[in-house]
Amino acid sequence: MKRNKKRIMIALLAICALAAGGAAFTAAISGNLPATAVAGFHQTTISGAHADSVLWDVTSDGQYVADAKLVLSNQADSAQLPAGSVVEAGFDTTGNGTATLTTCTKGAVDGTDANATDYTCTFGATTYPVNQATVFNVSVTDSNGNIL
Numbered sequence: 001m002k003r004n005k006k007r008i009m010i011a012l013l014a015i016c017a018l019a020a021g022g023a024a025f026t027a028a029i030s031g032n033l034p035a036t037a038v039a040g041f042h043q044t045t046i047s048g049a050h051a052d053s054v055l056w057d058v059t060s061d062g063q064y065v066a067d068a069k070l071v072l073s074n075q076a077d078s079a080q081l082p083a084g085s086v087v088e089a090g091f092d093t094t095g096n097g098t099a100t101l102t103t104c105t106k107g108a109v110d111g112t113d114a115n116a117t118d119y120t121c122t123f124g125a126t127t128y129p130v131n132q133a134t135v136f137n138v139s140v141t142d143s144n145g146n147i148l
Helices: 002-024
Strands: 028-032 043-058 065-073 086-092 105-109 117-122 135-141
Touching: 065 086, 065 135, 086 117
Parallel strands: 028 043, 043 135
Antiparallel strands: 043 065, 065 117, 086 135, 105 117
């Protein structure tokens, strides 16, 4: 019986360690994001659209975020974003909740989802260091500046 208690205790400790490790690496995500993501930053906030995917490209030396590729659709009905929509994105590198936003370029309708549109947000080659880019912010507004 003593041996079984020892095994149960080891199993419980292993489960607790896994749970604690998983919680330590969970980032806060808000807005309308994809259900899964391969990589991301500490937090991602998207206002005014639903993100089908978000892909960050880094510079060849891996030190800076070069651009972000977004596949977005309308959050209300998953249709394409209205004509004249403005998509802006940027990183909060100071931790104070603000980010300087860059206007993103509209691409084609996404080939896998007829209701989603590709946007590319190109940042300066040394604007956002990977080790300081903590919160990725995306804002989608209509032509009058109102969040969709």
